Amino acid sequence: MLTIRDASERDIDLIRRLAGEAFPATYRELLTPGQLDYMMEWMYSEASLRRQLAEGHHYFIAETDGEPCGYLSVERQGPDLFHLQKIYVLPRYQGIGAGAALFRHAVAYIRSVHPGRCLMELNVNRQNRALHFYELMGMRRLREGDFPIGEGYYMNDYIMGLEID
Secondary structure (H helix, E strand, O other): OEEEEEOOHHHHHHHHHHHHHHHHHHHOOOOOHHHHHHHHHHHHOHHHHHHHHHOOOEEEEEEEOOEEEEEEEEEEEEOOEEEEEEEEEOHHHOOOOHHHHHHHHHHHHHHHHOOOOEEEEEEEEOOOOOHHHHHHOOOEEEEEEEEEEEOOEEEEEEEEEEEEO
């Protein structure tokens, strides 16, 4: 049975552990080892996660039969704009519907805090195999860009969007 719960500062170590497995598995073939290490520190250090939570990123943890299997993070970026910052499922749990459940949970969360029409955006690496998943979930490509993230590294992404009513 799959459940999704709110995460808090108590879950920082868990998020870091999940990210330590899911993030490299997702990007190992797309990014250099140096960029993977840099991005893990940039996004998933304890200090970074504490800052994200303090700045309003809302994290959720997915569990199947009591075992953590994935996570997501949503950030409000404007009056009618939300950003799906992170959505990852551990490789051994992919294919059981956890990703779709997390995605639907993000939409439900946004609806719960913003009852009117709004937009949910997501950055996704242009070579990420999950691109098709996001399209199946109703997202469309809005634009693309190469975004500097420091240390000479870039995120080469599509920005995808989903209108939420």
